[in-house]
Amino acid sequence: MDATAPDCALRPDASGQPTLYLSGDWTEGQPTPAPSRLQDMLARIEPPGPVALDLSGIGDWDSQLPAFCLRWMNLCRSRGIDCERRRHGSSLDDLLDLATATPPREARPRSAGWLSAAAIRRNLHEIGEQVQESLAFVGDATVACATCMMPGSSMRWSDLKLYCAQAGPGALPIITLTSILVGMILAYLGAVQLKEFGAEVYVADLVGIGMLREMGALMTAVVMAGRTGAAYAAQIGTMQSNDEIDALTTLGLSPMEFLVAPRLLALALMMPLLTIYANVLGMLGGAIVAGGMGISPLAYLSELVTVLAPGHFMVGLSKSLLFAVLIAIAGCRAGMSAGRSSAGVGDATTEAVVTAVVYLIVADAGMNILFQQVGV
Amino acid sequence: MIQEPVIEVHGLCMAYGSTVVQRDLDFAVFPGDIFVIMGGSGCGKSTLLRHLLGLKTPAAGDVLYHGRSLMSASAAERRVMRRSWGITYQSGGLFSAMSLAENVALPLHQYTQYEAATIDDIVAYKLALVGLDGFQDYLPEEISGGMRKRAALARAIALDPEILFFDEPSAGLDPVSSRRLDDLILQIKESTGATVVMVTHELPSIFAIATNSVYLDAETRTMIDYGDPGWLRTHSEQPVVRQFLNREADVRPSGDVSGEDDRG
Numbered sequence: 001m002d003a004t005a006p007d008c009a010l011r012p013d014a015s016g017q018p019t020l021y022l023s024g025d026w027t028e029g030q031p032t033p034a035p036s037r038l039q040d041m042l043a044r045i046e047p048p049g050p051v052a053l054d055l056s057g058i059g060d061w062d063s064q065l066p067a068f069c070l071r072w073m074n075l076c077r078s079r080g081i082d083c084e085r086r087r088h089g090s091s092l093d094d095l096l097d098l099a100t101a102t103p104p105r106e107a108r109p110r111s112a113g114w115l116s117a118a119a120i121r122r123n124l125h126e127i128g129e130q131v132q133e134s135l136a137f138v139g140d141a142t143v144a145c146a147t148c149m150m151p152g153s154s155m156r157w158s159d160l161k162l163y164c165a166q167a168g169p170g171a172l173p174i175i176t177l178t179s180i181l182v183g184m185i186l187a188y189l190g191a192v193q194l195k196e197f198g199a200e201v202y203v204a205d206l207v208g209i210g211m212l213r214e215m216g217a218l219m220t221a222v223v224m225a226g227r228t229g230a231a232y233a234a235q236i237g238t239m240q241s242n243d244e245i246d247a248l249t250t251l252g253l254s255p256m257e258f259l260v261a262p263r264l265l266a267l268a269l270m271m272p273l274l275t276i277y278a279n280v281l282g283m284l285g286g287a288i289v290a291g292g293m294g295i296s297p298l299a300y301l302s303e304l305v306t307v308l309a310p311g312h313f314m315v316g317l318s319k320s321l322l323f324a325v326l327i328a329i330a331g332c333r334a335g336m337s338a339g340r341s342s343a344g345v346g347d348a349t350t351e352a353v354v355t356a357v358v359y360l361i362v363a364d365a366g367m368n369i370l371f372q373q374v375g376v
Numbered sequence: 377m378i379q380e381p382v383i384e385v386h387g388l389c390m391a392y393g394s395t396v397v398q399r400d401l402d403f404a405v406f407p408g409d410i411f412v413i414m415g416g417s418g419c420g421k422s423t424l425l426r427h428l429l430g431l432k433t434p435a436a437g438d439v440l441y442h443g444r445s446l447m448s449a450s451a452a453e454r455r456v457m458r459r460s461w462g463i464t465y466q467s468g469g470l471f472s473a474m475s476l477a478e479n480v481a482l483p484l485h486q487y488t489q490y491e492a493a494t495i496d497d498i499v500a501y502k503l504a505l506v507g508l509d510g511f512q513d514y515l516p517e518e519i520s521g522g523m524r525k526r527a528a529l530a531r532a533i534a535l536d537p538e539i540l541f542f543d544e545p546s547a548g549l550d551p552v553s554s555r556r557l558d559d560l561i562l563q564i565k566e567s568t569g570a571t572v573v574m575v576t577h578e579l580p581s582i583f584a585i586a587t588n589s590v591y592l593d594a595e596t597r598t599m600i601d602y603g604d605p606g607w608l609r610t611h612s613e614q615p616v617v618r619q620f621l622n623r624e625a626d627v628r629p630s631g632d633v634s635g636e637d638d639r640g
Binding site: 032035063066067071075088091094095099100101102104107340342344 | 426432472473488489490491493494497499500501502504505508509511512513514515534536563564566567568569
């Protein structure tokens with residue numbers, strides 16, 4: 001038997017009642033009537049009054065048919081027209097009964113464009129709330145860290161050791177690679193200009209000061225934001241979606257002390273050490289480039305020690321400490337406020353890295369201005 | 377008339393590494409059955425379902441769909457088989473980053489040639505079947521647990537499947553919602569004529585709707601009974617099964633003893 005194309009037609013039945021007749025085979029691959037035709041048909045009913053739906057001409061069918069009927073019945077209802085469905089005597093009746101058992105809920109109003117006054121107001125309000133939340137989080141975290149120093153806190157020292165191992169020794173390979181390369185980049189950068197004056201040996205000064213004051217701390221922080229900050233957000237975010245945070249709270253353990261404090265302390269302990277390590281390797285990287293330019297290692301070293309002042313060293317170290325706190329705060333806050341779904345964890349991780357990097361750049365600029373004014 | 381079974385399980389042995397979960401499973405599911413896989417916690421019910429779905433490879437034995445082996449099927453053949461399945465997972469398995477409409481539309485986009493407007497209509501119809509029309513734009517996390525179960529059901533029936541698999545469909549629901557979900561499953565099954573395979577340990581579910589069942593025992597690590605649960609409840613030769621179905625808490629320790637005997 002050849003399939004006949006599905007069709008719909010509105011015409012009066014024997015008693016003169018407007019009736020929508022559906023016919024043909026409503027199976028996949030058949031061209032179904034465009035849904036827009038239903039609206040035109042409904043508009044043509046004069047005067048607007050009850051209609052009937054007749055399915056007696058139906059052959060084969062799949063889900064398209066009840067879907068089409070449902071659209072028609074919903075359309076009728078939205079115009080305030082009664083639609084009488086004639087029994088078809090098959091499972092189609094049951095399916096449509098079931099589908100119409102619960103009246104459809106009004107669809108959620110589409111949100112207005114992001115440029116509308118309401119949207120802008122809402123966004124500004126959200127930003128305000130976020131700033132408030134972040135400040136509250138910093139406060140909570142500070143209190144939690146302070147509490148951890150006292151006996152009887154929720155923090156487990158074994159956790160602190162574990163996080164230290166993850167954030168410190170675990171990060172050495174990647175820090176090694178990035179710092180040597182950054183040292184080399186600094187050296188190449190200086191070499192271009194210093195060659196003009198025949199003062200290549202001052203490459204050592206540039207690399208030394210550059211690593212100590214700036215690049216050692218900053219590059220380590222960027223790597224750690226991607227490596228550890230993101231991990232914190234994902235760990236805590238997953239715990240959030242798994243009800244673990246709620247479990248902690250109801251067990252009387254403060255999530256701040258139990259989860260945030262050890263991570264924050266671990267990062268604050270490890271980052272300065274990693275920065276010192278990065279500084280040394282950066283200078284080594286600079287020496288490699290300097291060697292390539294004909295500067296002997298001894299000349300490089302003797303030039304380098306002239307700039308190794310404790311002031312530069314302390315600038316870098318204080319930066320790294322601040323950066324560590326910022327990364328941990330960004331990561332943990334993103335995790336704690338993550339949505340309770342797998343998408344929520346992904347969003348939290350992204351947010352952790354993005355906010356951490358923004359914090360880093362802003363804080364670095366602020367510190368530089370401060371040190372400039374103080375004259376360190 | 378002797379019906380051809382939809383699913384046949386032959387000598388199935390399931391193992392994680394060297395730990396055998398269940399062995400020597402032999403049963404068949406016939407068209408129109410509501411087949412329940414029952415057993416206590418940790419006996420491997422969900423694992424069996426994962427084997428039936430081809431998500432896990434058995435240590436031994438085979439699963440046949442309409443006489444065709446799932447294990448030796450090529451990727452293309454499996455795709456054809458999976459086209460006729462609808463599955464809901466224990467925690468719903470809805471994609472959390474997609475709205476309900478996108479969740480239900482995904483299999484339609486994947487497997488059918490319907491036009492976009494038709495797919496929208498079918499999505500509205502499937503959601504209406506489970507009482508969720510109008511929730512198209514909601515994300516799974518924005519609706520309640522019971523609604524998520526129903527939304528998962530809507531996605532499972534999107535392609536008018538021949539076989540519906542449910543893993544603990546009413547787990548985590550209150551008795552009333554759970555009963556409603558059972559009714560809904562039954563209504564959908566009746567009107568679509570699908571075969572249902574479900575994993576459950578909730579007795580109301582089992583008695584309300586099952587027509588056939590298999591009981592997996594955690595002690596002996598094999599199926600110890602097979603049949604209509606309403607009948608097994610009074611007639612099973614296995615005391616453990618009768619106790620399970622009559623909800624007796626004091627499972628006598630002979631379960632352990634017989635387990636020892638089997639091994640010894």
